[in-house]
Amino acid sequence: MSIKIVPFDEDHLEDAASMVSARYRAERKLAQHLPARFENSESVAPLLQNLARGAPGVVAVQDGVMVGFLVAYVSVFRGVRTTYSPDLGHAADATGRRDIYRRMYGDLARLWLAHGCFIHAITFFAHEQAAMDAWFSVGFGLNAVDAMRGLDDAEMSEAEVEIRRVAAEDVDVVTPLMISLWRHLAGSPVFLPLIIEERRADLAEWLSDPANALWLAFQDGEPVGLMRMEPSEFQVLPVSEKSTVAITGAFTKQEVRGQGIGTALLNHGLNWARSAGYRQCSVDFESMNIPSSWFWLGKGFEPVCYSLIRRVDERLGWAHDGRNAGDVLDAYEGRTGAG
Secondary structure (H helix, E strand, C coil): CCCEEEECCHHHHHHHHHHHHHHHHHHHCCCCCCCCHHHCHHHHHHHHHHHHCCCCCEEEEECCEEEEEECCEEEEECCEEEEEECCCCEEECCCCHHHHHHHHHHHHHHHHHHCCCCEEEEEEECCCHHHHHHHHCCCCEEEEEEEEECCCCCCCCCCCCEEEECCHHHHHHHHHHHHHHHHHHHCCCCCCCCCCCCCHHHHHHHHHCCCCEEEEEEECCEEEEEEEEEECCCCCHHHCCCCEEEEEEEEECHHHCCCCHHHHHHHHHHHHHHHCCCCEEEEEEECCCHHHHHHHHHCCCEEEEEEEEEECCHHHHCCCCCCCHHHHHHHHHCCCCCC
16 A cells, blocks of 8 residues: 555654654664663653644554654744754654655645745754665755764873863953854855854853853963863754763864864863763764864764755745746746736
8 A cells, every 4th residue: 555644643642752762772772872761752752742843744654554754843044944853853664764754755845835944954863874865865965963972081182282161251262262163164165154143241141151161272371272061952862861961162273273272172071071970972063064073073973863954945935836827927928917
């Protein structure tokens, strides 16, 4: 019997949570740092229930049995309305996985567009290559990587730097390095717009929170690098435990790279995290950020999730397949419709 696509509702929640926990169990066999909690579907179900309220979702049914589901929530990403399906927001049966994912996206993408969402994003566990290939086939590309490691030192560093934790009153010392980080991300090939959204007051407030730590590396009295760490917030399942500390910013000045300053900052932060009771460390970075990818993956961080993205042409807001046939013909023939 062929696959039927139907709307997702509360009746599908239990089966969907079971499919997610099965994916998670399979991933844990291949990734050492993943916490055990989400192997249990009862831990997944309330998170999935909350997610499913965010936007329309679909279920793939074959012979009366759920063989896949896809749900997402709506947000704003890079100034554009976006639907995002995190790692717990989807699954597809191993038999026919490629076709199931393609069919579900084909049906649901139209609804996402009707909600004004022109960016579509989805996250997979790191070893789900076959599933990711299905999404590559419908126009998605790799955008971001979540990675984790333990808290042992990365490697020895011979960098001659002083590292100290800064406070709110040091915000003016930190700001130039933060701006340099944002400039780096605006450059090739990352190309994130240089739009500064974190104001000086916001940074000072962040620094005032004792749960957050920002480390500065000084060389000859001048700040040359930074690393900011904070409790991990729920984004994807593998890094959502309270025992995980997240690196949410890191930068070393171009002229002093290669001296081990980044490694010294990392080791200092990992030592602090151990003393604070954390058990693992996470970081997320843009996959096209070449220096960042090289650094983190070379320091013992192992990918746990990959995020894919597709940006649909925003002219589809008016130039869609349901547009009035007369309008299309007038535009094709150059008529304006004026008398």
